[in-house]
Amino acid sequence: METRRILAINPGSTSTKIAVYQGDKSVFLKNIKHTAEELSHFESIPDQFEFRKDIIMQELINAEIQIDLIEVVVGRGGLVKPIESGIYEVNDRLKEDLRISVLGEHASNLGGLIADNIAQSLPKAKAYIADPVVVDEMEDVARISGHPEFQRVSIFHALNQKAIGRAFARSIDKKYDEINVIVAHLGGGISVGAHLKGRIIDVNNALDGEGPFSPERSGTLPAGALAKLCFSGKYTLDEVKKMIKGEGGLVAHIGTNDAYEVEVKAKNGDAKAKLIQDAMSYQVAKSIGAMASVLKGEVDGILLTGGIAHNPDLVNYVKDMVSFIAPVLVYPGEDEMKALAMNGYMVMRGEINPKEYN
Numbered sequence: 378m379e380t381r382r383i384l385a386i387n388p389g390s391t392s393t394k395i396a397v398y399q400g401d402k403s404v405f406l407k408n409i410k411h412t413a414e415e416l417s418h419f420e421s422i423p424d425q426f427e428f429r430k431d432i433i434m435q436e437l438i439n440a441e442i443q444i445d446l447i448e449v450v451v452g453r454g455g456l457v458k459p460i461e462s463g464i465y466e467v468n469d470r471l472k473e474d475l476r477i478s479v480l481g482e483h484a485s486n487l488g489g490l491i492a493d494n495i496a497q498s499l500p501k502a503k504a505y506i507a508d509p510v511v512v513d514e515m516e517d518v519a520r521i522s523g524h525p526e527f528q529r530v531s532i533f534h535a536l537n538q539k540a541i542g543r544a545f546a547r548s549i550d551k552k553y554d555e556i557n558v559i560v561a562h563l564g565g566g567i568s569v570g571a572h573l574k575g576r577i578i579d580v581n582n583a584l585d586g587e588g589p590f591s592p593e594r595s596g597t598l599p600a601g602a603l604a605k606l607c608f609s610g611k612y613t614l615d616e617v618k619k620m621i622k623g624e625g626g627l628v629a630h631i632g633t634n635d636a637y638e639v640e641v642k643a644k645n646g647d648a649k650a651k652l653i654q655d656a657m658s659y660q661v662a663k664s665i666g667a668m669a670s671v672l673k674g675e676v677d678g679i680l681l682t683g684g685i686a687h688n689p690d691l692v693n694y695v696k697d698m699v700s701f702i703a704p705v706l707v708y709p710g711e712d713e714m715k716a717l718a719m720n721g722y723m724v725m726r727g728e729i730n731p732k733e734y735n
Contacts, residue, residue, distance in 0.1 A: 381725060382447040384495065384502075385717035386433065388487040391416070393429050396714040397442055401722050405440050406714060409433075422482045430491045449721035450496045452488030453713070454509020456480035459531065462512045462539055462577065463732045464720045467493040467504040471734040480511060505731060507720035508536040510584075512577070519579040519671075532584040533568035534683070535577070540716035541682045541708050542572050549677070556677045559668045559703075561661055561695075563685035564711065565634065567591040569661065571668040579671045581664065585622045589660035592634040592685075595625030596660065627653065636685045643690065658691045662698035669702045676703035683711055 379400030387394040391413075397405040409432055419425045437444055451464070457474050465471065467489050475486045489506040496504035512535035520529050538560040539553075546553040554575030561569045567590075568583035581588030581596075590596035598621070607617055620629065628634050630653045631642070642650035669676055679699055681692060686709040696705045723729045 380446060381449075382443070383449045383451065383718045383721040383725065384437075384447045384492075385451050385714050385721065386488050386492055386495075387453040387713055387717065388429055388484040388491070390484050393433065394714055395433055395436060396718055397437070397440075397447070398715075398718040398722065401719065403715070403718070405437075405442055407436050407440070409436060422484055422486065423476060423478070425484075426487055426490060426494075429487055430494055433491065433495070445500055447495075447499055447502050449725055450492040450499075450502055450504045451717045451721040452490070452492030452504065452506050453485040453717065454506040454511070454536070455486035455488055456483050457489075457506075457509055457511060457734070459511050459513035460509070460734065461514055461732065462508050462535060464505050464507040464724055464729060465734045466731040467496075467506065468734055471506070474734075485509070505721060505724065507717055508539050510535055512539075514576040514578060515580070516578045529587070530582045531577075531580055532582050533570060533577075533580045534562040534564065534566070534583065534711075536713055536716050537562055537682060537711040538568065538570050538572070538577065538580075540712070540719065541680050542575075544708065545678050545680055545706060557672045557675050558678045558680055559665050559672070559676055560680045560682065561665060562711070563591075563661065563681060563683035563691070565592050566594050567596070567657075567661060567683075567685075569664040569668055571671040573672060579668060585618070588664055590626040590657055592627045592636050593623055593625060595621050595629065627657070636688065640688045640690065654688075654691060655694060658694035659698070661691075662695045665695070665699045666702070669699075674702070679703050679705045680708060681705065682708040684709070686710070 383398040385396040391411050393409045395407050455475050458479055471489060475489050478486055492504040496502040510532055513531040515531050522529055541560055542558055543553045545558060546556050558572045566583040567588060568580055570577045570580035588596050627639055631639055631650060639650050639654055643654045665679055686707050692707055724731055
């Protein structure tokens with residue numbers, strides 16, 4: 378029986394999730410909530426380092442986890458420089474970029490730093506990060522927009538997209554790098570990626586300005602109308618940015634970022650809710666069609682994942698539009714903790730080699 382342990386750490390804006398795996402089996406899972414009052418004592422996210430690390434260690438002690446059996450500590454990747462997908466051993470250069478928030482402040486930047494600190498306190502543990510949101514495997518041709526001042530950027534749900542791609546590959550007795558799939562992550566943001574033999578060669582910027590609209594993001598907007606609005610004098614830059622991310626999508630149309638609430642309204646006969654839900658479904662399907670062309674029609678499967686994939690009406694709408702391309706499979710929800718732990722498990726078993734962050 379496998380006795381070696383893997384610790385996964387996923388810091389979020391108001392929570393820190395931790396999981397301990399024994400081999401590929403979960404033995405402990407905890408979602409630690411942080412109140413606004415607790416976090417208000419810190420001027421910046423990096424200042425929360427000791428606070429979050431101490432809570433993690435205390436939870437492990439309270440759960441009577443044999444900490445000295447932990448050999449791999451995997452943290453959520455954070456906003457590091459664009460890198461290829463994979464698992465990276467934490468080194469000095471990676472820690473420095475996480476500390477200075479090289480691409481912006483986010484709680485996930487603490488993942489690699491805390492993982493490294495804990496690993497150093499253990500007898501034989503190493504620290505890693507895996508598949509951060511800035512994974513960039515796009516082909517050069519996919520980066521070009523219609524103006525040199527604007528380059529397409531790869532920011533998306535890399536951790537879950539890769540995990541779902543591997544899960545599908547296993548289900549058909551193939552390796553992930555032997556198949557072509559389109560993965561649509563349907564959550565607070567929506568990303569649709571074209572996976573070519575293990576590399577995501579094109580994907581929308583799911584954070585702030587491309588692809589389908591989502592519960593709180595506007596996705597692609599008509600460029601001329603957006604430019605006119607920006608110079609109308611009615612809105613500040615911050616207000617426009619909130620329209621694009623945070624107060625767009627379902628929030629702007631329906632007044633809520635709760636996709637399930639919109640689903641219920643649509644089922645109960647709310648015509649506007651149904652139209653907006655259908656429009657979101659339509660845009661997801663249209664993006665899948667675009668990614669099918671990126672893969673030249675050679676698609677082994679279309680995989681729908683994320684929380685909104687629990688909605689059968691949305692799923693069926695998408696299926697009706699894209700099932701002619703390839704079989705559509707649904708993996709509702711997401712399990713980031715398992716995805717992090719499984720990356721660590723593959724390293725532990727020698728199935729993949731850690732990469733070096735430069």
